[in-house]
Amino acid sequence: MSRGTNMWHWFATAALLLPVSVQAITGAEVIERMQERFADAKSYEARFEKRFYWAVLDKSLSRQGRIYTRRPGQFRVEVEGGDLVVADGGTIWAYNKANDQVIVSHYRGELRTPWEILVQYTEGYRTVAVEESKQDGREIYKVTLQPRENMPTHLRLKRLRVWVDRKHWHLLRVEQVEANDDVRTYVLTGHRINKKLKDELFEFQVPDDAQVVDQRTSPGGS
Numbered sequence: 459m460s461r462g463t464n465m466w467h468w469f470a471t472a473a474l475l476l477p478v479s480v481q482a483i484t485g486a487e488v489i490e491r492m493q494e495r496f497a498d499a500k501s502y503e504a505r506f507e508k509r510f511y512w513a514v515l516d517k518s519l520s521r522q523g524r525i526y527t528r529r530p531g532q533f534r535v536e537v538e539g540g541d542l543v544v545a546d547g548g549t550i551w552a553y554n555k556a557n558d559q560v561i562v563s564h565y566r567g568e569l570r571t572p573w574e575i576l577v578q579y580t581e582g583y584r585t586v587a588v589e590e591s592k593q594d595g596r597e598i599y600k601v602t603l604q605p606r607e608n609m610p611t612h613l614r615l616k617r618l619r620v621w622v623d624r625k626h627w628h629l630l631r632v633e634q635v636e637a638n639d640d641v642r643t644y645v646l647t648g649h650r651i652n653k654k655l656k657d658e659l660f661e662f663q664v665p666d667d668a669q670v671v672d673q674r675t676s677p678g679g680s
Contacts (some may be wrong), residue, residue: 485585513639
């Protein structure tokens with residue numbers, strides 16, 4: 459075997475031993491995996507913090523709470539201060555403690571849980587960047603999205619960012635930057651998937667003396 463042939467054989471063997479380069483995951487794939495993770499869950503619960511920053515006033519507001527969902531069509535959102543939204547699959551009750559008012563409406567099935575609305579919101583956006591980093595000791599993906607050209611102007615955000623746990627594909631954080639530079643942020647922690655939830659979580663008792671506005675009796679019933 460000639461020297462040239464030996465050299466080619468060495469290079470070919472070395473190439474086989476080199477690690478194969480794995481193509482980086484795309485932002486669309488990260489979002490899809492996160493959505494699939496939630497879609498497969500029969501029940502879901504997490505703590506959340508909702509932050510809002512007014513750019514013009516340079517002021518911030520934060521509220522915390524818990525969210526529970528159970529298929530099919532049940533969810534509960536508890537917000538500090540006493541506000542509460544409960545859906546049993548047929549009816550939705552929304553209680554505003556400050557006004558001491560309960561609004562009752564039909565659950566027609568097309569209404570998604572607040573968590574699903576948050577996730578599906580990404581459909582009108584395209585990914586422009588995916589970053590891998592660490593947050594609180596865990597590996598995460600941070601996906602930056604921008605609105606698609608066909609999105610109505612009044613619905614457009616300047617930028618949308620989503621943080622996703624690389625191991626469990628949990629949604630960790632969503633940051634929405636509006637056209638006027640106001641920033642709305644949702645932070646989710648303490649995720650629990652497929653844990654048994656009590657039936658009482660999805661039942662609502664009208665508080666004594668609360669005003670009830672039953673929209674099921676209106677022509678639209680919504």
